[in-house]
Amino acid sequence: MKRTIHMPHEPGTPALEMQDVWVNYASRLSPGNGGARHALEAVTFRVERGERVAVVGPNGAGKSTLFKVIAGTLRPDRGRVTIFGHGPAGHFCIAYVPQRNQVDWNFPVTVEDVVMMGRVRQIGLLRRPGKSDWATVHAALERVDAAALTHRQIGELSGGQQQRVFLARALAQEAELVLMDEPLNGLDIPTQEAIIGILDDLRRDGVTVLLATHDLDLAAERFDRIMLLNRRVVAFDKPGAALQSGNLLHAYGGHLHRVEDGDGLLITDTCCDGE
Amino acid sequence: MNWLLEPLQYDFIVRALLAAVVVGLVCSILGVYIVLRGMAFLGDAMAHTILPGVVIAFLLGWPLAVGALIMGVLTALGIGALTERTSLKEDTAIGVIFAGLFALGVAMLSARGSYSIDLAHFLFGNMLGVSTGDLILTSALGFIVLALIYLFYKEFLVLSFDPLLAETLRLPTRFLNYLLLLLIAVTIVVALQVVGVALMLAILVTPAASASFLTRRLPSMMIVSAVIGVFSGVAGIYASYYLNIASGPAVVLVATLVFLAVLGLAALRGRRSPPATGLEAGPEAP
Numbered sequence: 001m002k003r004t005i006h007m008p009h010e011p012g013t014p015a016l017e018m019q020d021v022w023v024n025y026a027s028r029l030s031p032g033n034g035g036a037r038h039a040l041e042a043v044t045f046r047v048e049r050g051e052r053v054a055v056v057g058p059n060g061a062g063k064s065t066l067f068k069v070i071a072g073t074l075r076p077d078r079g080r081v082t083i084f085g086h087g088p089a090g091h092f093c094i095a096y097v098p099q100r101n102q103v104d105w106n107f108p109v110t111v112e113d114v115v116m117m118g119r120v121r122q123i124g125l126l127r128r129p130g131k132s133d134w135a136t137v138h139a140a141l142e143r144v145d146a147a148a149l150t151h152r153q154i155g156e157l158s159g160g161q162q163q164r165v166f167l168a169r170a171l172a173q174e175a176e177l178v179l180m181d182e183p184l185n186g187l188d189i190p191t192q193e194a195i196i197g198i199l200d201d202l203r204r205d206g207v208t209v210l211l212a213t214h215d216l217d218l219a220a221e222r223f224d225r226i227m228l229l230n231r232r233v234v235a236f237d238k239p240g241a242a243l244q245s246g247n248l249l250h251a252y253g254g255h256l257h258r259v260e261d262g263d264g265l266l267i268t269d270t271c272c273d274g275e
Numbered sequence: 276m277n278w279l280l281e282p283l284q285y286d287f288i289v290r291a292l293l294a295a296v297v298v299g300l301v302c303s304i305l306g307v308y309i310v311l312r313g314m315a316f317l318g319d320a321m322a323h324t325i326l327p328g329v330v331i332a333f334l335l336g337w338p339l340a341v342g343a344l345i346m347g348v349l350t351a352l353g354i355g356a357l358t359e360r361t362s363l364k365e366d367t368a369i370g371v372i373f374a375g376l377f378a379l380g381v382a383m384l385s386a387r388g389s390y391s392i393d394l395a396h397f398l399f400g401n402m403l404g405v406s407t408g409d410l411i412l413t414s415a416l417g418f419i420v421l422a423l424i425y426l427f428y429k430e431f432l433v434l435s436f437d438p439l440l441a442e443t444l445r446l447p448t449r450f451l452n453y454l455l456l457l458l459i460a461v462t463i464v465v466a467l468q469v470v471g472v473a474l475m476l477a478i479l480v481t482p483a484a485s486a487s488f489l490t491r492r493l494p495s496m497m498i499v500s501a502v503i504g505v506f507s508g509v510a511g512i513y514a515s516y517y518l519n520i521a522s523g524p525a526v527v528l529v530a531t532l533v534f535l536a537v538l539g540l541a542a543l544r545g546r547r548s549p550p551a552t553g554l555e556a557g558p559e560a561p
Contacts, residue, residue, distance in 0.1 A: 073442040092445045098437065107311060107436050108487065108496045117433045121444040126426055153491045173444070 009093075010085030015177055015208040016070060017046040021079030023065055039065040041232045043079070047225075049176075050206045052199060054219035057229035058252050063212040064099075066229065067179045070210070071096045083177060092121045095170030097180040100162060105155045111165050112137055112150045118173035140171035144198050160191035167198055178202065180211040184218065196222050216243060282516045290410055291402045291469075295508030295526060297410075298469045301417040303482035303504025304424060304497050305462045308455065310483040312435050315476060316366055317354070320373035321456075322463050322475035324350040326380025329397060329467065334383070340412050340464050347460030350376070355453055400471035400523030402512065409468060417465045420458050431455065432493060469508070470523040477527040482507060485530075485537040503533050 023040040040062045047053055055063050068074035069081060072088030073096075083091050095118070115137045116129055123129055129137075141147045144164040149157065157165065163183045170178050184192045196218075199209055213219055219226050219239065226242040228234040228251040235247040282288045309318050328346025332339050350372060357368040384394055396404075405413075424431070434441045434451050441448050463475055470478045486500035511526030518525070 068439075071439070071443050072445075073439060090445070092443065094443050096439050096443050098439060102439075104311075104436065108491055108493050109432075109436060110492055113432075113492065114436070117429075117437065117440060118444075120429050120433050121446065123429070125430070129429075169440075 007084075007086050007090030007093075009176070013082070013085035014046045015049045015051070015084060016210075017080075017082045018043050018069075019080045019082075020044055021069060021076045021081060023062070023069060023074065024077045038231060040069070040076070043233055045227065045233055045236050047208060047210065049208055050203055051224050052203060052209045052222075053211070053225050053227055054223040055210055055212045055227045055229055056214070056216060056219050056251075057234075061230045061251070063229060064181055067096060067181055067210070067212065070094065070177070071179060091177075093174065093176040095173050095175035095178045097163070097166045097170065097178065097183055099181045100159065100183075100185070102181075103154075103162075105157075105162075107154065109154055110150070111141070111146065111152050111154060111157070114154055114165055115140055115168045115172050118169040118171070118175075122174070137168075137172050140168040141165075143171060143201065144168045145194075159187050160194060163187070163195050164198065167195070167202075171202075176207055178207060178209045180209065182212050182214070184211075184213055184215060192218065219243075278517075279513075282513065287403050287405070288512065288516065290405045290407065291522065292509060292512050294402060294405045294410055294413060294469050295512050296505050297414050297417045298466045298478065299482070299504035299506070299508030299526075300501050301420050301462055302466050302478045303486075303500040305420060305458055306479040306481075306483035306504075307486065307493070307497050307500050308424075308431060308435060309459065309479050310487060314459070315480050317369055317456075318459055318463070318479045319476040320354075320369045321347060321350055321459055322472050323373050323380075324376040325460070325463060325467070326397060326472055327376055327383060328380075330380045330383045333393070334387075338408070338412065339467065340409070340416070343464040343467055344416075344461065346376075347464055348457060351453065351456035351460045355456055396471070397467075398471045398473040399521060400467070400469050400474065402469045402515075402522035402526075405468055413465050413468070416461050420462050420465070423454065423458060427451065427454065470526060474523050474527045477530060478504070478507075481527070481530040481534050485534045488537050488541045503530065507533060 021040055021043040022038060025037045025039050043066065055066065057063055065074065069076050070083070070088065071094050072081075072083075072091065081088050083094065088094070116133065118140075119129065119133045119136060123133055138147065138150070141150055144167050146161065146164040146168060149161055149165065154162070154165070163180075166183075167178075184195065187195070192215075199211075202209065211223070220243055221239075223239065225237060226239050227236045228242055228247050230251045230253075234251040235242040235244075283292075306318075309315060325343045325346040328342035328344075328349075329339050330342070331337075332342025335342075353372055354365075354369055357363060357372070358365045361368070363371075380397075381394065384390060384397070387393065430441070430446055430451055433444070433446065434448060434455075438448065441451070459479075462479070466475060466478055482503040483496070483500045485503050486496045490496040490499050507530035508526055511529045512522055514520065514529060515522040515525040
């Protein structure tokens with residue numbers, strides 16, 4: 001297979017590191033809107049290779065903004081972002097799995113077309129997909145157990161199937177850092193488990209995953225660490241330590257309904273649509 | 276079959292037919308991206324903004340396409356820059372430029388005695404006045420547009436379906452966005468003489484909209500759209516000849532009839548819109 005020039009990954013560096021990252025909302029010329037409001041404030045953290053991190057926080061906490069900064073599609077106003085030892089600019093090893101309502105499901109593409117999009121950079125300008133690219137695409141679909149969907153139109157997929165297809169696209173992209181923006185919203189428990197199973201499989205390849213979710217139970221049970229975000233990083237720790245009620249109150253404030261029963265804490269967020 | 280051949284004895288009809296084929300092909304294929312990316316308003320606006328360029332070329336005796344091309348490129352760059360640099364919503368930025376330049380074009384034209392005839396030609400096309408030189412220029416520009424759509428096929432596909440993926444793959448998204456605007460500008464120049472400024476939007480979006488009901492993949496959508504576009508062009512010229520109606524509106528009316536027929540067909544098959552969205556899709560497969 002043709003190797004493409006790629007930003008090198010420095011050995012021994014973390015998958016992702018942020019130092020004092022700030023993002024303003026009002027950083028563009030906008031009429032009648034003085035004063036900067038911060039979408040992210042002094043965000044500092046690091047994520048090791050192969051880690052699986054749940055990013056948790058109320059709506060408007062900056063989860064999507066954080067992901068866009070990591071993906072390199074939004075430049076922070078201040079601070080430094082390093083991916084495998086270098087700035088985000090040259091990397092195309094970062095896969096961003098969009099929120100479901102950000103995708104036009106009526107677009108005239110089939111499942112294999114969508115997965116092939118992950119290879120567009122590796123194929124290169126002015127070239128067509130070759131045999132090896134199709135082989136990569138079909139292997140990726142096989143791996144997320146979606147080979148039967150290959151020729152389906154994407155509008156015909158269920159919610160869980162959509163997530164599998166976008167994970168297959170990340171695989172075809174040979175992504176090493178996968179950002180998933182609330183992929184589990186509205187999926188039933190077995191489907192969520194199936195998606196987590198695919199993430200387990202990715203972890204064996206050393207793929208690092210950041211996943212935004214509203215489901216604190218799931219975050220506590222199936223992730224290595226939890227980042228509580230509310231514009232600032234309120235806590236970033238192993239699930240038990242991160243989800244202490246003090247941290248939760250700090251992150252969610254009045255938006256949190258806490259119902260303490262016999263053996264634990266039942267927590268529901270007030271809403272769960274996109275930011 | 277005589278009725279098919281009869282008009283061909285006139286050279287100007289033959290040239291009009293050839294022009295209609297080129298326009299039908301180029302507009303309906305590029306139109307697929309306009310429909311998929313929701314750029315219809317932009318397309319309409321760009322068709323109107325080239326008017327001052329066309330009028331200046333007309334007054335100076337230059338080929339109209341040259342004036343249109345210069346103005347089209349300037350508009351494409353202007354709209355791109357205005358939305359990129361300010362927080363104006365894109366449709367507001369387009370509206371400001373669109374109306375201002377259109378007014379300028381009409382104002383310049385109104386200083387002349389033959390105002391109403393000239394204006395009618397610019398607004399609704401003058402297909403039967405296509406010269407051999409026009410035809411060659413139109414074909415050359417059309418070929419360039421189709422070649423670029425072919426060469427950047429997979430990049431335009433990613434950019435249209437998932438702009439964030441295009442950015443994370445570090446594709447040259449700014450270049451591609453401007454390129455698409457330029458292609459729209461050039462396509463409008465190609466179609467100017469055939470359908471005119473006011474009806475441009477129809478030839479850009481109607482065949483592609485029809486094709487979206489009939490197809491499930493981008494390449495087939497482009498092919499079906501092209502077939503509908505070329506058919507509308509040719510059938511429109513014949514309709515114009517036999518019914519003695521203006522050629523631009525005739526082409527657009529044929530395209531609209533095709534759209535209505537396709538819509539009726541889709542409704543009969545119980546598919547009023549393209550397939551249901553994922554959120555409404557059936558139960559999860561195991």
